Amino acid sequence: NWNMKNFIGTEIERIRQLVGPHAEVIGAVSGGVDSTVAAKLLNEAIGDRFHAILVDNGVMRLNEVETVHKTLTAGLGINLTVVDASEEFLNNLKDVSDPEKKRKIIGNTFIRVFEREAAKITPKAGDEIEFLLQGTLYPDVIESISFKGPSQTIKTHHNVGGLLDDMKLKLIEPLRELFKDEVRELGELMGIPHDLVWRHPFPGPGIAIRILGPVSPPQIEIARKADYIFIEEIRKAGLYDKISQAFACLLPVKSVGVMGDQRTYEQVIALRAIETKDFMTADWFEFDYQFLKTVSRRIVNEVRGVARVVYDVTSKPPATVEWE
Ligand code: XMP
Secondary structure (H helix, E strand, O other): OHHHHHHHHHHHHHHHHHHOOOEEEEEEEOOOHHHHHHHHHHHHHHHHHEEEEEEEOOOOOOOHHHHHHHHHHHHOOOOEEEEEOHHHHHHHHOOOOOHHHHHHHHHHHHHHHHHHHHHHOOOOOOOEEEEEEOOOOHHHHHHHHHOOOOOOOOOOOOOOHHHHHHHOOEEEOOOOOOOHHHHHHHHHHOOOOHHHHOOOOOOOOHHHHOEOOOOOHHHHHHHHHHHHHHHHHHHHOOOHHHOOEEEEEEEEEEEEEEEOOEEEEEEEEEEEEEEOOOOOOEEEOOOOHHHHHHHHHHHHHHOOOEEEEEEOOOOEOOOOOOOO
């Protein structure tokens, strides 16, 4: 599309003008399409004067940190620092079951870790870090205008206000006029891999809100492995692009099973897959039974600690997409 091609050139030029020759920019990346496209624009505009930070919160998907690291550095040439803060996050999450508390803890820990790591980044001699990159899209801009006030608890957005105050960073938001489909188009045009551009959304609090009850390393391992198998089978069946979002959820309920001639007493995995246009309403996806049979067999056979697999057949509303 000609317009989007124009946008790239114009936006890169605008970023260069805004940042000038001696300022540098920091920004968090998550492996999602928005932060990756924003980071790529900055990389094209100012090269290594843009510093990306990936915070490993310990509740990302299986192999996610390694994959994102490789794609952003070797693949896209982005100047990236990976920070392993998983211990800090998991300590803060210890024994917490309440979904909104989990979200708050993860959001607050993220801000603390990001601020600390941002302060460690040294700019080139004569330069100063003056800007913070945010992957804000147009719908986020609208939402934050129309939902002002104490009633805005629909989604807890990450807010790096402290960082802005202390370091006096100015915001740079190259995607603030774009919709999601335009960001994807931009991503394709800038050479970001197709699979990343068309990825299902993944919540900031990660699999912490897909493990009901307390989050612990053994629970994370189960949830990660089950989710990985489910997504792998979805891709194999050619269904990934037909589904809007899919994941596995770990229910800390024990049920009896039998493996070989052994009685087992293990937990439940709930699979969730939905189709939606805007995530405000959603229908559950109609897999064929053979597919569900394959996934169920693989999860019970390959993931220790799971005795039973169920499929969530609830639409939104009345259910939400996530279980927490
Ligand atoms: P729900 O569960 O509210 O999800 O129907 C709608 C969409 O929002 C995502 N979601 C989140 N994203 N932080 C995020 O960044 C969150 O706390 C959060 N909660 C839900 C969810 O994955 C789905 O795409």
